[in-house]
Amino acid sequence: MSTAGKYFSLFLGYLHINAKGLLEYRVSSLIALFGSLLNSAIWLVFWWVFFRRFPNISEWQFVHLFTIWAVLNVALAFVSVFYNVYKIPAIINEGKLEYYLVRPKNALFHLLIARMRLVDLVEAFIWFISFIILKPELPAVILFLVMSVISSAIIHGFLLILGSLGFFLKSADGIGTELYNALITFSTYPNWIFGGATKWIIFTVIPAGFISYVPVQVIYNRVYWWILGSLGFAVLLNVVGCVVFSRGLKYFETGNTFVLRAD
Amino acid sequence: MLKSMDKYMAAAALSAKNYLAYTSEVIFRSGFLVVILFVFVNLWTVTYSRSGAGVIAGFDLRQMLRYLVFTESIVISRPRVHQKVEEDIRTGAVSYTLARPYNYLLFQLSVSFGERMVRFMCTLLVGYAVMTIMIGPYIPGLSALPFLAVTVALAMLADLIGMIAVGLLAFWVEDVSPFFLVYSRLQMLLGGMIIPITLFPSFLRRLSEWLPFRFMVYAPARLFVDFDLNRAWGVAVGQILVCLLLFLIGMSVYRMGVKRLDVNGG
Numbered sequence: 001m002s003t004a005g006k007y008f009s010l011f012l013g014y015l016h017i018n019a020k021g022l023l024e025y026r027v028s029s030l031i032a033l034f035g036s037l038l039n040s041a042i043w044l045v046f047w048w049v050f051f052r053r054f055p056n057i058s059e060w061q062f063v064h065l066f067t068i069w070a071v072l073n074v075a076l077a078f079v080s081v082f083y084n085v086y087k088i089p090a091i092i093n094e095g096k097l098e099y100y101l102v103r104p105k106n107a108l109f110h111l112l113i114a115r116m117r118l119v120d121l122v123e124a125f126i127w128f129i130s131f132i133i134l135k136p137e138l139p140a141v142i143l144f145l146v147m148s149v150i151s152s153a154i155i156h157g158f159l160l161i162l163g164s165l166g167f168f169l170k171s172a173d174g175i176g177t178e179l180y181n182a183l184i185t186f187s188t189y190p191n192w193i194f195g196g197a198t199k200w201i202i203f204t205v206i207p208a209g210f211i212s213y214v215p216v217q218v219i220y221n222r223v224y225w226w227i228l229g230s231l232g233f234a235v236l237l238n239v240v241g242c243v244v245f246s247r248g249l250k251y252f253e254t255g256n257t258f259v260l261r262a263d
Numbered sequence: 264m265l266k267s268m269d270k271y272m273a274a275a276a277l278s279a280k281n282y283l284a285y286t287s288e289v290i291f292r293s294g295f296l297v298v299i300l301f302v303f304v305n306l307w308t309v310t311y312s313r314s315g316a317g318v319i320a321g322f323d324l325r326q327m328l329r330y331l332v333f334t335e336s337i338v339i340s341r342p343r344v345h346q347k348v349e350e351d352i353r354t355g356a357v358s359y360t361l362a363r364p365y366n367y368l369l370f371q372l373s374v375s376f377g378e379r380m381v382r383f384m385c386t387l388l389v390g391y392a393v394m395t396i397m398i399g400p401y402i403p404g405l406s407a408l409p410f411l412a413v414t415v416a417l418a419m420l421a422d423l424i425g426m427i428a429v430g431l432l433a434f435w436v437e438d439v440s441p442f443f444l445v446y447s448r449l450q451m452l453l454g455g456m457i458i459p460i461t462l463f464p465s466f467l468r469r470l471s472e473w474l475p476f477r478f479m480v481y482a483p484a485r486l487f488v489d490f491d492l493n494r495a496w497g498v499a500v501g502q503i504l505v506c507l508l509l510f511l512i513g514m515s516v517y518r519m520g521v522k523r524l525d526v527n528g529g
Contacts, residue, residue: 028438035444042448045467046457050310053462057313178294185298193305 010105011113018116029119036123040069043188058192060216065190066134067219068212070127071148072187075211077124078152080117085156087115088163089173095255108245140219147215150230154210157237158183164241167248179206187211207233270365271373278377289385296339296386300393303331320461326488329401332390333484334456337418340383344375344423348430349439358524368427368513375423383419407490414483414495417502421509422479428513434520449474455481475505
């Protein structure tokens with residue numbers, strides 16, 4: 001079997017194990033799904049009230065806000081397939097990294113796929129169907145999927161960089177959580193409320209603009225060059241993340257905690 | 264009556280004293296509050312500017328932003344008392360409290376209230392600093408401060424009793440988190456945390472007025488930005504009634520739950 005085949009087989013193996021886990025703990029999974037949907041619903045009611053009160057505040061309407069929430073949630077669901085990307089600092093600090101280092105597979109790939117939150121894919125499906133109902137046009141649906149995948153790659157790359165800082169900083173977990181929360185918060189608001197330096201920040205340090213403004217530009221205004229722009233940025237973030245992780249591995253020294261089976 | 268309340272006041276004071284050790288941590292971990300306030304300042308500044316309205320739903324821009332600082336501070340300062348109650352019931356620890364000379368609900372209320380007061384002061388300090396930098400300082404009238412302190416305390420008590428009542432559902436269910444989720448999200452929207460209820464369409468506003476959440480968030484925040492003595496009395500009376508009602512519900516749930524308590528082992 002080719003190397004790619006072996007890695008794909010490993011991925012399928014973990015997918016199978018995680019799917020069994022989902023079925024085993026279906027009640028808690030359903031609770032998590034319900035919670036996430038309820039939270040989104042409350043924010044959408046807020047935006048519905050807002051645009052009902054201020055219909056001419058910008059060219060954006062409720063449908064645009066719904067779209068950025070849908071893109072973000074589908075993107076987060078794709079990131080959940082590599083759920084350990086959220087846990088890298090904890091994995092490093094709690095002695096769980098060694099488990100992956102002694103295996104005959106790329107440590108980063110193995111670590112990322114070892115834990116999946118597959119219930120989020122159910123949520124992604126609900127958002128996807130909602131978007132189709134909202135905008136039943138094939139090109140818009142295809143662009144929605146494309147932008148969701150690119151947005152997920154951007155979030156993944158962002159988390160990978162922040163998580164890999166755990167090799168160098170003890171407080172990487174806290175800093176990473178704050179920056180991730182900022183990314184998600186900025187991603188759920190229209191970009192036209194920001195001005196000055198913030199407009200630059202949301203396209204660089206906290207790349208929320210790629211998750212909120214860009215999908216709306218591509219799906220509704222058909223500004224296709226944004227697809228290439230955000231794809232390039234997604235690739236860049238992930239490459240930088242891989243480089244920081246591999247540099248961190250060279251810097252890494254194992255502690256006296258050794259976990260036999262990590263997740 | 265007052266004498267029997269001494270132990271609960273002591274528990275609240277001790278809890279506040281304990282939590283004072285973590286004030287710097289709470290302040291430094293307020294990144295989310297800073298981000299959300301920054302976003303709200305941008306959103307409402309643009310909204311007021313583009314709509315050309317000086318006053319929206321009874322608030323001018325500065326009042327709206329101060330209102331949001333206050334509501335966020337109230338809600339973010341919430342300790343996870345429902346989880347503590349759930350854990351006590353699940354582990355059987357609640358059975359040890361039956362023989363102790365205190366009311367379990369009042370004891371949890373006192374401990375969580377002490378912690379919450381400290382957390383609230385910290386989050387309000389951070390929020391106040393952010394707002395002062397972005398829109399300038401604000402000092403409410405000195406005569407309003409005692410009323411504000413009372414109304415904030417009552418709002419927190421009402422919320423904490425509600426949370427404990429949710430936690431007590433652990434007598435029947437394994438995990439109370441879905442119930443708390445519904446409670447907290449209803450409070451977030453219908454309590455007026457993210458948007459004043461005066462902005463709601465009439466059916467949502469009516470719904471909000473029927474539920475107790477507005478006494479926990481909207482009412483004290485409104486008084487903070489626009490103090491009115493008559494309204495303050497009305498709010499305080501409403502809050503006391505909500506506290507009593509929630510306490511009665513909580514005690515009924517507790518008594519029903521304790522009757523079916525079955526503890527194994529020692």
